Amino acid sequence: MQAAEHDDPTDIKRASTSVPILDVLADRWSPRAWQDRPVEDEKLLRMFEAARWAASSGNEQSWRFLLARRHFDESWEDALACLVEGNREWAQAAPVLVLTAAATETRRGRPYKHAWHDLGLAMGNLSAQATADGLHVHQMGGILPDEARGRFNVPDDFDIVTAVTIGYLGDPASLSERRRESELAPRSRRPLQETLFTGTWNTESPILK
């Protein structure tokens, strides 16, 4: 089947894994087309509850979240203004936008070296829960942190790390031609042979042989 014939890119987007992995991980991908349909509060709550129970260095829980729902929250435009233009273009059609932040210091006032890493752990949980609930998540590094700090009064001891759209998968036809191509292209990853080593760097692990 030609990619261009897909209305729903779900099949082509499923990870082509070398061994079976959990559906909630294989089916996760980052779309740009969204249905104009609010996300149920109950599902949002489950996502943030999932994030809440992630592991973190010394249980510091670096993560904080600013949530804006397009259909309900006055802060929607402020949240959207925190994205670089190229992301704003498609993200404005999503029903939910989240800004993520990470503590720069531990509770004892020391530098929190793993803060961004630990936020990533929480977002991994959030993404798995969202996928289980039939939702998609698109995380973006392309943001304007100073806009976010000013508009949402983010204190100096937090970094603003990403913006995240969440919603139900939409029709790729709603996207510009360039975006649509990417929406319908298969996902790709570096092979494990270049990622997983044993003994010394760049030496293939025996479990791959």
Add this chain to the structure above:
Amino acid sequence: MQAAEHDDPTDIKRASTSVPILDVLADRWSPRAWQDRPVEDEKLLRMFEAARWAASSGNEQSWRFLLARRHFDESWEDALACLVEGNREWAQAAPVLVLTAAATETRRGRPYKHAWHDLGLAMGNLSAQATADGLHVHQMGGILPDEARGRFNVPDDFDIVTAVTIGYLGDPASLSERRRESELAPRSRRPLQETLFTGTWNTESPILK
């Protein structure tokens, strides 16, 4: 039931969530007691395959892994030597130890700002897959990066971020008294009211009301 009467802390460790979340997220926790039982290569492969399909900024895939299996790999002692002493004490009984690393630059040679965050996303996937396969994972920030760089020839354009033990849950009685207490204590997290905001920082989101 008293915590001290548990041989298997699994029940007490399950996250007490305010709303239901995926079992592979609620059941994940970071033990220090391990069975002396190797982890099947097939399960290790699934974990790293799960990590491989995480999201990352511009699909940069910051993550690299150095795997050492206690029963099989000569590099086991080198891996163990990369932990701070307090972690080495209990981690030496685990069957698997992984050092994680994150690229400091993108493929185009620019600073890779989200590298640690994206490694966290991959580790979130790995942890969920491990939990699904009946395994436990304990990630540690308490490592000696210089030891790791020297012993495993890690290039300068990678940060060494964490060490991770993986295995089957062991008997808490094998731990020192202080460690055993923590092994049998319920897990705790900051409430969502202090984590999830809408409109401005520290303002509780309406979805929590």
